[in-house]
Amino acid sequence: MNLFSQASSFSSEPLASRMRPRTLEEYVGQDHILGEGRLLRRAIRADQLSSLIFYGPPGTGKTTLAQVIANSTASRFVSMNAVLSGVKDLREAIEDARQSQEYYDKRTILFVDEVHRWNKSQQDALLPWVEKGTIILIGATTENPYFEVNKALVSRSRVFQLLGLTEENLRQIVTQTLQDKQRGYGKWQVEFEPDALDHLVRVASGDARSLLNALQLAVETTPESFPPPANSRIHITLSAAEESIQQKAVLYDKEGDYHFDTISAFIKSLRGSDPDAALYWMARMVRAGEDPRYIFRRMLISASEDVGMADPYALGVVEAAASAFDRVGLPEGQFHLTQATLYLATCPKSNSSLAFFDALEAVAKEEAEVPNHLRDSSRDEHSFGHGKGYKYPHAFRDHWVAQQYLPGTLKGRIFYQPTGQGYEGSIQTQVIRHREEQLDRMLEETPETLSFSPGDKERDRWIRRVQGTSSSRKKLLKALVEPMQIGRSDRIFLAPLRWNQLFWELFRKVPEGGLTALADQEDYRNLVEFSMESLPESERPLLVDRSLKDPRWLEHPDLQPLTWEHIVLDGVLDQQDELFPQILEEKLAPKGWFTGCLPLPGAGSRLSELLKGRVEDKLLSRIEEGEELFYTERAPYPQKERMENLADLTLVEWTQLPIEESLVPNAQWLAPWFKDLPGSWFNYVSRNLGEDEIRRIRALLQPEKLPSSFPWTRNWLIYRLRKSAT
Known part of the structure; x- marks a missing residue:
C-alpha cells in the first residue's frame, strides 16, 4: 500500500492531503533542520540520504517531509504504515529491495510511518538490510526514538526532531491554501472576520493538519452549497471559525516523553521558585488527566529534596494538602494541589539533604567500626569496655557536649553543609560552631604523626607533561570555541580559512547543520579538500574560493541564499575602514553571533x-x-568604541588572551x-x-x-x- 498514491479527484481528498507540499520550496517550517545550507536540505537535494528518523508531535510535517523526499529521489521509494503493515508486508518490501539492488543496482528508500508501533521482532527484521545498505530507512514517530525504537536502528540513523509549527508558519500555510487554484481555494475570494483566522491559528497550536481540517470545514460549510461559482465571495465569521475547530487535546500520555517532560518542567519550576510556571505545568497535567496523587507524590519528594531544612514545614504542608485531597477529591481538591504548589514555589530552597548520598558513598568505600564509646554498654561493658567514655549530652549545659561520633577513619569528614536559606540559615552558625569544637576535640585526641606521605609523584609528573605539551594554539582554540553556544543544527561561516584546527573543530560541532568557509589560499584549500574525500558529498563543508579583499565576494552564488547562526572571523576585523561585522550583519540570523580573534602584536x-x-x-x-x-x-590596537556603536549588534565580549610559549x-x-x-x-x-x-x-x-x-x-x-x- 502506498501512502502517497493520489485519488483520481482532489475533491474526494481532505484539504490537508491535497495541500501536502511536493517540493522543499513548498515545505513550510522546521528551518532548524531544513534551512538553506543545513545538512538535511543538502542531502535531499543531492539525493544522498542515509537512514533517518523524524520525531515530533502530530501535524508538524514528518510524513509530508517523507513525501518531499519521495518526489525528489531517483531511488525506489516504498511507504508503509506500521499500524496497518505486518511482518509479511515487510518481508515482501525487503525482497523487492534486494532484487532491485541485485538486478538494477537501484537502492530502496523505505518510509515507515508510526515506526514505534512495530514490535521488537519487526524492527529487528529491518536491521540487517539497513546495515547492508539494501534499504535506507526513513521512520516517522511521535514518540522518543531513543526509548521506543530499536537501539541498533537508532544508532545507524540520523535523528531529526521536528517542532510544532509557529503561528507565522501556520499563517503561511493558510495563505498558500487560499492562493492555490488547483488544490486549495484560490478560485474563490475567501475572507475572514477580524479574529476568525487568529482563532484558527491559535487553537491549532502548531498542528498544520488540524488547521487545514478546520479551514476546510469553515470554508466548505459557509456557502449554501459547495463548490460555489468561481470568484464567489466566502466570508468566514468568528462563530464559524469557533465551530470548525475544537480545542486541541493536550499532547500528553502517562508513559511517554510528554508525561515525563511535563512533570520535569513542573518540578524544575518549583525548584526555580517560579509560581506562575509551576501553576501552568500543573494545570497542563491536570487537564490531560494526570492522577493528582502522582503530582502530590512528586511534591512530597521536592519538599525534602529541594526545600529541605530551609523550610522544614514544607513537608508538613504538602502532606496535609495530600491528605485533605484524599478526603475531598476533585474538583474542589484542586485548591489543595494549588496551595501545595504555591507553597513549594515560594518558600526558601536548600538541597543540603543530598548530604545523605555523600555519606552513602563513604559507607560503600569503607565499613568503619563503631567507636568504642558509642557502642551498646548494656551487654558487655564490663568485658570489653563498650560504651566507656560516652558523655551524655543532657547532662551538660545546653544539652550538648563536644565528642567524636564518626568512626575514627572518618574523623573530620563533613557531609552536611547548611545553607544560609530560611530556617537553615538560623541554625547554620550553631551547626558550624559545634562542628569546630568537635574538630578541636578530635585534634586533641589525634596521636603524634610519625610519618608523612608525599603526593602522587607519577600523577604530578603526568600533569606537568600534559601541561608542557599543551600548545598555545590549543589554548586559543578552547577560549574561542567553547563559549560559542553552538547548536548541532547551526550554520557557521568561517573567514578566512587559515587554521585547520579551528575549521575541523567548528565542523564537528554542527553534524546536522553546515560549515561554510572562504578558502582563497590554495594550500589551505587543498589540505582540507584532501581530508574531506572520505565524507559523503552532502555532508562536506562548503569551501568558497573567494578572498575577503574582493569587494564582491558576498555575491558568490553559493553564498547568496545562505544565512548563518555563527560568523567566525579569524585574524581580520575590517576592510577599507569598514568593520566586517557591519558588512556581514544582514547574513547573520536573528540572535546570531559574531566571534572573532585577532592577534595584538604590540601587546605581547x-x-x-x-x-x-x-x-x-x-x-x-x-x-x-x-x-x-x-x-x-x-x-594599531582595534577600537572597542567602534564595535559598541554598531546598529543591531551588541558587543558581549572584548577580552585579551595572553599566551606564553617557549621560543627557540x-x-x-x-x-x-x-x-x-x-x-x-x-x-x-x-x-x-x-x-x-x-x-x-x-x-x-x-x-x-x-x-x-x-x-x-x-x-x-x-x-x-x-x-x-x-
Whole structure:
C-alpha cells in the first residue's frame, strides 16, 4: 500500500492531503533542520540520504517531509504504515529491495510511518538490510526514538526532531491554501472576520493538519452549497471559525516523553521558585488527566529534596494538602494541589539533604567500626569496655557536649553543609560552631604523626607533561570555541580559512547543520579538500574560493541564499575602514553571533626585550622609541568604541588572551624582523641609530648570541557580538 498514491479527484481528498507540499520550496517550517545550507536540505537535494528518523508531535510535517523526499529521489521509494503493515508486508518490501539492488543496482528508500508501533521482532527484521545498505530507512514517530525504537536502528540513523509549527508558519500555510487554484481555494475570494483566522491559528497550536481540517470545514460549510461559482465571495465569521475547530487535546500520555517532560518542567519550576510556571505545568497535567496523587507524590519528594531544612514545614504542608485531597477529591481538591504548589514555589530552597548520598558513598568505600564509646554498654561493658567514655549530652549545659561520633577513619569528614536559606540559615552558625569544637576535640585526641606521605609523584609528573605539551594554539582554540553556544543544527561561516584546527573543530560541532568557509589560499584549500574525500558529498563543508579583499565576494552564488547562526572571523576585523561585522550583519540570523580573534602584536613580547642588560640604557631607549612607533603605525590596537556603536549588534565580549610559549631562536624566525624594507621593524628602529649601532644590534640578535630558548608572549583579542532578535 502506498501512502502517497493520489485519488483520481482532489475533491474526494481532505484539504490537508491535497495541500501536502511536493517540493522543499513548498515545505513550510522546521528551518532548524531544513534551512538553506543545513545538512538535511543538502542531502535531499543531492539525493544522498542515509537512514533517518523524524520525531515530533502530530501535524508538524514528518510524513509530508517523507513525501518531499519521495518526489525528489531517483531511488525506489516504498511507504508503509506500521499500524496497518505486518511482518509479511515487510518481508515482501525487503525482497523487492534486494532484487532491485541485485538486478538494477537501484537502492530502496523505505518510509515507515508510526515506526514505534512495530514490535521488537519487526524492527529487528529491518536491521540487517539497513546495515547492508539494501534499504535506507526513513521512520516517522511521535514518540522518543531513543526509548521506543530499536537501539541498533537508532544508532545507524540520523535523528531529526521536528517542532510544532509557529503561528507565522501556520499563517503561511493558510495563505498558500487560499492562493492555490488547483488544490486549495484560490478560485474563490475567501475572507475572514477580524479574529476568525487568529482563532484558527491559535487553537491549532502548531498542528498544520488540524488547521487545514478546520479551514476546510469553515470554508466548505459557509456557502449554501459547495463548490460555489468561481470568484464567489466566502466570508468566514468568528462563530464559524469557533465551530470548525475544537480545542486541541493536550499532547500528553502517562508513559511517554510528554508525561515525563511535563512533570520535569513542573518540578524544575518549583525548584526555580517560579509560581506562575509551576501553576501552568500543573494545570497542563491536570487537564490531560494526570492522577493528582502522582503530582502530590512528586511534591512530597521536592519538599525534602529541594526545600529541605530551609523550610522544614514544607513537608508538613504538602502532606496535609495530600491528605485533605484524599478526603475531598476533585474538583474542589484542586485548591489543595494549588496551595501545595504555591507553597513549594515560594518558600526558601536548600538541597543540603543530598548530604545523605555523600555519606552513602563513604559507607560503600569503607565499613568503619563503631567507636568504642558509642557502642551498646548494656551487654558487655564490663568485658570489653563498650560504651566507656560516652558523655551524655543532657547532662551538660545546653544539652550538648563536644565528642567524636564518626568512626575514627572518618574523623573530620563533613557531609552536611547548611545553607544560609530560611530556617537553615538560623541554625547554620550553631551547626558550624559545634562542628569546630568537635574538630578541636578530635585534634586533641589525634596521636603524634610519625610519618608523612608525599603526593602522587607519577600523577604530578603526568600533569606537568600534559601541561608542557599543551600548545598555545590549543589554548586559543578552547577560549574561542567553547563559549560559542553552538547548536548541532547551526550554520557557521568561517573567514578566512587559515587554521585547520579551528575549521575541523567548528565542523564537528554542527553534524546536522553546515560549515561554510572562504578558502582563497590554495594550500589551505587543498589540505582540507584532501581530508574531506572520505565524507559523503552532502555532508562536506562548503569551501568558497573567494578572498575577503574582493569587494564582491558576498555575491558568490553559493553564498547568496545562505544565512548563518555563527560568523567566525579569524585574524581580520575590517576592510577599507569598514568593520566586517557591519558588512556581514544582514547574513547573520536573528540572535546570531559574531566571534572573532585577532592577534595584538604590540601587546605581547617585543624584540627589544632580548637586548635588556646587553646594551646601554640610552641606546635601548632609542630602540624602544622606534619599536613603539612601529607597533602604533603598523599594528594599531582595534577600537572597542567602534564595535559598541554598531546598529543591531551588541558587543558581549572584548577580552585579551595572553599566551606564553617557549621560543627557540633561529635564522628563519629572526629574518622578517630585519628585512630592510619600508614598514619593517628594522626600518623603524634603525631611524634613530648610527651605522655602528645598527651592526652591533644585528650581531647581538643572531641566534648564536641569544639564549637557547626564552619565554615569548603573544596577545590575542577575542570579541563577540550578538544580533538582536528582529
